[in-house]
Amino acid sequence: MLVISQKEVVELLSMEGCIDAMEAVLADLATGQAMQSLRQMLPLAEGNLLGLMPGYLRRDGLAGAKLITISPGNHSRGLPSHQGVVTLFDASSGVIKAIMDGQKITAIRTAAVSAAATRHLARADAEVLAILGTGEQAASHLEAMLQVRELRQVRIWGRTPSKAAAWQAEMSSRFSVEITVCATVREAVAGADIICAVTAATEPVLLREWVKPGAHINAVGACRPTDRELDSELVAQSRLYVDSVESAAGESGDYLIPLAEGAIPQDHIVGEIGAVFSGQLTGRATDSEITLFKSLGLAVEDLAAAQYIYNKALRLQRGTEIAF
Structure with missing residues (x-):
């Protein structure tokens, strides 16, 4: 299993590449090549939330999920409101391929989706x-x-x-x-x-x-x-x-x-x-x-971003391989 840190996520996930990846995976979602379940949200103290977001990229043979916390009060603490991890599994064997920081994936892929929408909808x-x-x-x-x-x-x-x-x-x-x-x-x-x-x-x-x-x-x-x-x-x-x-x-x-x-x-x-x-x-x-x-x-957005990071990490020999 490859563990990819927040610093490595930022270095590997370019905004330009992520925009193209988000456009592709959302097109796949529309055509049935990507699937997901509605996220589950568990209320926590102080108005915070714990979320589970599972998905499946059929074309790539990958499944996985993001586990995330949303804490709106963190802005006053100097902390990000969204924190978590993303996991990738081989959909055929069930083997865990990677686990990586979810905070920066959320930050980058969310803006990348907005950019893809803007590319098609803005004047x-x-x-x-x-x-x-x-x-x-x-x-x-x-x-x-x-x-x-x-x-x-x-x-x-x-x-x-x-x-x-x-x-x-x-x-x-x-x-x-x-x-x-x-x-x-x-x-x-x-x-x-x-x-x-x-x-x-x-x-x-x-x-x-x-x-x-x-x-x-x-x-x-x-x-x-x-x-x-x-x-x-x-x-x-x-x-x-x-x-x-x-x-x-x-x-x-x-x-x-x-x-x-x-x-x-x-x-x-x-x-x-x-x-x-x-x-x-x-x-x-x-x-x-x-x-x-x-x-x-969406979960499929997180998985597409994680796949992009994972593939790039393999090419560049980044991340830390651990026995699991």
Whole structure:
């Protein structure tokens, strides 16, 4: 069994490679070549969660799971909110092939999926990006968006101005793009072509009246039926795609709350983003419509990222082999 550390995960999983891997595995999910079960979430103390996410990559003969904790209060402790491990098994023999850090896989693959969705749904001339939130996903989403669009300006908003300023300084040292700190969400998204909502919000922070026609939105932060980042009017007036219809119907407050309010019909979801990647479903229809991708995170995404890392580790002789 190969054990791959967090440092090695970061070194082996490039954003560019991960975007392509996410597009491929979600297309496989849409065509039945990848399978997964709905994640199981066990509530813990202080509003924390323990999650189990199993999946199967039929084409590659691999199965596995991510075991993850979600602790929203960790931001105040200086710790990441998502931590865990990903395991890979040979689907035929059941032999454990690898175990690796799941925190960085989650950070990178989540942004990579948003980037793949943006590549297919955002306007080709999109050049202004707004990021709502200043955590780990904000940084990875900036890196990912720069892979799929030529950005002229980036705007960042966070609840704590000092954190937003520190984020701006760090990202400006890493990327050659203009980054501006905004005092309000409204200021950040005014005229933005792409909006990435990666907050820990439980109530809407992004309203329809602030979003321009033709914008594309990646809604990433809220992952429970009671939590949402977007108001009902914005969801109702957007062309909505999801990573998994089953997951959205069971877990997404951004979909379930407007549905319960009667603001949207049950069939408001256009379809799964993987069906767009596979050519089974069309993406953006007009330059003026608002497109929305609601991301919850899927087991097959973790397994595809883990497979990419494992194969690269074998080629480069990385990781630590142990008897198990």
